[in-house]
Amino acid sequence: MAELDRxxxxTKLAAARTRLILDKPFLGALVLRLxxxxANPDWCRTTGTDARHFYYNPEYINSLTLAQTxxxxxxxxxxxALSHFSRRQHRVLxxxxxxCDYAINPLLVxxxxxxxxxxxxxxxxxxxxxxxxxxxxxxDDSQETIDEHLYDENSEGSGEGGGDQEPPPQPPEQEKEKQQQPRPGDKPQPPPPLTPEERETQEVQWQQRLAGAAQQAIQAGKMDGAMARMIDHLLQPRLPWRMLLARYMTAAARDDYSYMRQSRRSQGDAILPSLHSSEVDVVVAVDTSGSIRDREIQEFLSEISAxxxxxxxxxxxxxCDASIPEDxxxxxxxxxxxxxKTKISSGGGGTDFRPVFQWVEEQSVKPGILVYFSDLEGRFPELAPAYPVLWLVKGKEKPPWGQRIQLN
Structure with missing residues (x-):
């Protein structure tokens, strides 16, 4: 490629970055950090990142409009900014x-x-x-991401996946730096994947950058819509769903005070409040409409049982799917x-949450808490009940009332 083309x-990249800074200050502030x-077209078809740089194939950038850039x-x-380089865990690469691409692209559009x-x-x-x-x-999805995720093993040609394998041992830092230094005539090499220590460092840095960029955009009045909701969610303290479930259930069953008369030998004539614990009634409802897998149901029930x-x-x-089974x-x-008690299969009638709440009402019993495991794609009662309801949710839907815990 001629020097003039480069x-x-x-110039196109600089102009695109400047336009983002002016029009989209949140995204612009993040782009400035890369x-x-x-990059060498042999390992970078389009663009890519290793959480430290923005790598680009010159021919690909040349084919894009300024807006696409x-x-x-x-x-x-x-x-x-979303720390995709550190959130994979056990998942197949x-x-x-x-x-990750399916999550990001609609936000940008x-x-x-x-x-x-x-x-x-x-x-x-x-x-x-x-x-x-x-x-x-x-x-076995064979589609390819639009870019190269260069922070992980087997990232070249993002159609490869070996996510459950242990990464090979990394060379010592001095040897790694020596390997990365270009020699005369060498083509640019792909960056090595992040080490565990580098992932941890980059995650902290990008979380700080995310918060700072969001604050700048809010002050400029240019942060709203889905991007704003996503940032607000990410900046909230996050706890594992098991921990949140335990917190809400134990809060419903916490000790209380009783004014029942105690033994005169220990209390005299005064009636003082004493702390006592009692058994709590918990209703656990499971959406069996077919959208929740058996393995996920068993995992949920095991947590409740513990x-x-x-x-x-x-x-x-x-x-319950559209109705409660007879037994x-x-x-x-x-x-x-x-x-x-039995193998539950979908009744084919969709999802309706009302039968569960109707059953509780008919029993004339007020439970300490009702926990409902579902994807929330169904019909709700018009009014919230008088007892606390905790929704453990698989998917993106939100309930009209009650407390929601995301199941990831």
């Missing part, structure tokens, strides 16, 4: 890469950016995180293990 490409580095700059910056023609976008994943999208993807013994809870288990509900005492 200068033209560099130095732009020309803005999209690619913002795309790489969001991968970093290729599916995780696809899920809704924010007014123009994607290249081969960008992965599906309306059904709009507003979902990569963790929520991942289990919805086919295991908690109920600690808090002396008497659990009523209610499976349900089932009642479990604190010392009994919680499990489905």
């Amino acid at each position: 200068e033209k490409i560099q 130095p732009m580095t020309e 803005q999209f690619m700059l913002a795309h790489e910056a969001l991968h970093c 290729h599916r995780w890469n696809l899920a 809704e924010d007014g950016l123009t994607p290249p023609y081969d960008t992965l976008i599906m309306d059904e994943y709009k507003g979902m995180t990569a963790e929520e999208i991942y289990p919805l993807l086919e295991e 908690l109920k013994g600690q808090m002396r809870a008497r659990v009523t288990l209610i499976p 349900a509900p089932w009642i479990f005492e604190p010392w009994e293990e919680l499990s489905l």
